[in-house]
Amino acid sequence: MIPSDSPRVGEATSGAASRDSLANRAGYDEHFLGVQVPLPMPSRPEVETVVLPYTHFSVVLRPDRRMAAATAVCIDGRRLLEDTPREGSWRFDPRLAESRQTGKDVYRDNSLDKGHLVRRLDPVWGKAAEANQANDDTFHYTNAAPQADVFNQGKELWQGLENYLLDNAARFDRKLAVLTGPVLHDSDPPYRGVQVPLRFWKVAAFIQDGALAATAYVLDQSPDLTRAADRALAGATPGAPPPLGAFRTFQVPVSDVVELTSLDLGPLPDADLMPIVRAPRARWMQLAAHDDIVLRRG
Template sequence: MISSDDSEGPGGSLADRDGYDEGFLGPAVPLPRLTEPRVETVVLPYTHFSVVLRPDRRLAAATAVCIDGERLVEDVPRTDAWRYDPRVAESWQAGPEVYRDNSLDRGHLVRRLDPVWGTAAVAVRADGDTFHYTNAAPQADVFNQGKQVWQGLENYLLDHAARHDRRLTVLTGPVLHDADPPYRGVQVPLRFWKVAAFVHDGALAATAYVLDQSPDLTRDADRALAGAVPGAPPPLGAFRTYQVPVEDVALLTGLDLGPLPTADLMPPARAPEARWRRLEAPDETVMDI
């Protein structure tokens, strides 16, 4: 039985959430922080993960989750009960009005299944915690091969952790660019990033990925640049998934990723055009975990 403080409903206080554990892997993997000190952020701890919220963008700058493959709990019912985090102002969060009556999905940043481990009650609480608007960002609702590759990567990480009783840390977020198109009081991010960290042969290792939903300017440049019809969500392109250097994620986002750029498993590219590897299937990743 879950106590009132652990409630999945709006009345839950969230006061007992421990959040992301920087020492979960053994080698420390700090919570990502913006290197620009003038940009305000708020750290919100949940069950087995934390969100670094940017109130000015009403979206997360970064999230970090601990995955314990040995203690994952299966068959936790999905609630789909999205709600505001009561610890911060609703005006700081991209709420239901952003997603109502349009083609945008609430894209989970921390995946629903990743923090769902531990006792049954804790697993249920973790599942519910992922349905806060602070853990969502607008994504195109069109399912295509690029998005399938991105989701396949997420499944690969979770399945590997479960199969081999491994611990993983996964950092995720949108690339928040000043030029992101505005819509209903938010700017819709066109790219998302993910960094997986784990212990490989006794040492810290990492790999990084970018999901791009930018509009295809070669097909309909005028519509893409104009933002489609007034009041409609910005036109988004087909998803494209890339494996990229961890260092590039740090540069794109302005985040301090601690030791992860130097722990990158992807060999450095000899030519600029080969620096980002477009993935057509999840098993094309250079990971070797």
């Protein structure tokens, strides 16, 4: 449930019927795990955001970048509906002006994918009507960010993280709170009126041994700068999307996500299961398989 003192929800722009179509969404529940895991918000007060609640998740949108700074989803592993078909068409959220969202024009006639930030199946739990509504809600452009269309091992690892963490949390509590977003930097290459993020972050929170625990990850789609540095840093050539590289997935300290994003992640840095004291080269651990993930302290 979005608390009453949270930032305001964006106002609808296309009539009462459209406003009412999303009016009953409760959004991310920060007490879902039994301890408070707040919605991630920018630590700098001058950064404008709009909080958009959906079914079992919320989006913290940055209108200046026309995409999310963060998303947060509640996943109830025991109540997931795994056979929900992939049905849904991408559309604008009517509560916010279309000019403040990254829509179809950015993804048209190029190699960019609409990358779900909240993974489609993560909020799909509960009774059938509720689960189907959650599935449908994930297809708002506010829940997408441009990603390379290549599929490699790094992207496969990223897409399977929630399943892997749920499986490993089964003997403790099959609930997860997952926070995800793009790393929004001023140097991100511009394309068709938006800047394409080169990295994405994810922090998973869960209860382990009766206490809050967290792990953090970064997905990197930066290009090979030895061959494409000028074009990548200056933006794409006119009419062409920026060059993006093969996906690489890392487990990283939660505190590094805070530093990368300037987001307040509440108690999660202190709940991190990854040892903070590491040699600089090993501080970010590139994952070759899910079994490489550190899920126990010590």
